[in-house]
Amino acid sequence: MSAEHHLFHVTREKLKRFIATQVYPAEKQLPAPGDDEGYGRTQAMRHLRAEAEREGLFNLFSSLREDEFGFSTVQIAELAELTGHSPLLAQDAIGSLNPDAEVINLIRRFGTPAQRDRWVAALAAGEAASALCITEPDVASSDPTEIRAAWRAHAGKFLLSGEKHWALGALNPNLRLLIVLAITEPEEKRRRRLSLILLPSERSGIIIGESATVFGYGNDARGGMPHIRFSDVEVDENDILGPRGQGLATVQSSLGPARLFHCMRLVGSGERALQLMCQRLISRTIRGKPLSEDALWMSRIADSRIAIDQSRAFALSVAAKVDASGLEAAAVDISAVKAILPEAMARVIDMAIQSFGAEGMSHALPLAGMWALARSLRFSDGPDEVHKAVVARAELKRELS
Structure with a gap:
């Protein structure tokens, strides 16, 4: 195993353990949506950030740590999937929550020395x-x-x-x-x-x-x-x-990889939703049999597993193309991932909500928040229709050439 792969393996296991032992327990300590105190100002959130920093996980996805880690697009995508198991909380805990994470990368890449000096360290530190x-x-x-x-x-x-x-x-x-x-x-x-x-x-x-x-x-x-x-x-x-008149190009340069990582976080949310759904179905009985043995729910479990594995494989194959050939060569493929994956994961999460009944829609579980994020990603970073048009134009161009 190369030193780079060993570092990735250690980091992945460390992040997985941090989410399981620190993030999951903290989910129930945070305020409900709309609470005036908000996520970032609770004692639980401050504790999580301190633990992430102690574990060497803070600002994990930031370009500030490229020299330290040097992870590939595929490796970052795999780490992003882990944070999707508790998407807002895990990202916030390790300092990778947008908009600050994206803004840091934009300023480091396109900013003048004066702009970088003024903003990057303050944003990275949360000041x-x-x-x-x-x-x-x-x-x-x-x-x-x-x-x-x-x-x-x-x-x-x-x-x-x-x-x-x-x-x-x-x-x-x-x-x-x-x-x-x-x-x-x-x-x-x-x-x-x-x-x-x-x-x-x-x-x-x-x-x-x-x-x-x-x-x-x-x-x-x-x-x-x-x-x-x-x-x-x-x-x-x-x-x-950046250059005057190049604002669109500047923004777009950061969106390609970001779209992949957003989608991989949704794969993580799909995994968590499926896990919760299976636990629920095993624990509930109808007519003396666990719901997990019901043919309808067995079909839904299978559909969810297939959708998750398909989505992950597709996204990681595109991430590998970015690593091998560059962002521009993978642009159409990224649009395809963005067009299909949020909708697929929203269906998985929706089935998990259905398995819990009314509780699935409440703040008692992370499912409703996950579904809202998945549904909103069909607008964020470009609506489905735009990404499908990109794929369609590329397909027609091949036929006409």
């Missing part, structure tokens, strides 16, 4: 929090080139105006930075008009409203998802992340 401000209320999210938020020149600087909603992270009490996708090059072609702007939260003119919910979940662990209005917020060229 500062960030928010992603991309989606707009009056624009079809499937076509980001229609974004309307824009800056205009004023007295040697620029004034940013516009509206965003589903601004992930913007209600975190430690919010210090907003990453805003906006028009800075109005005369350019559509895909070259937008830039990413690093906007310190103390700037005047930033008006943060109420948070949206997803099936009743407020996403407190990530800092909510509020509506934000930018009213003549002063910015300058030093606030641009």
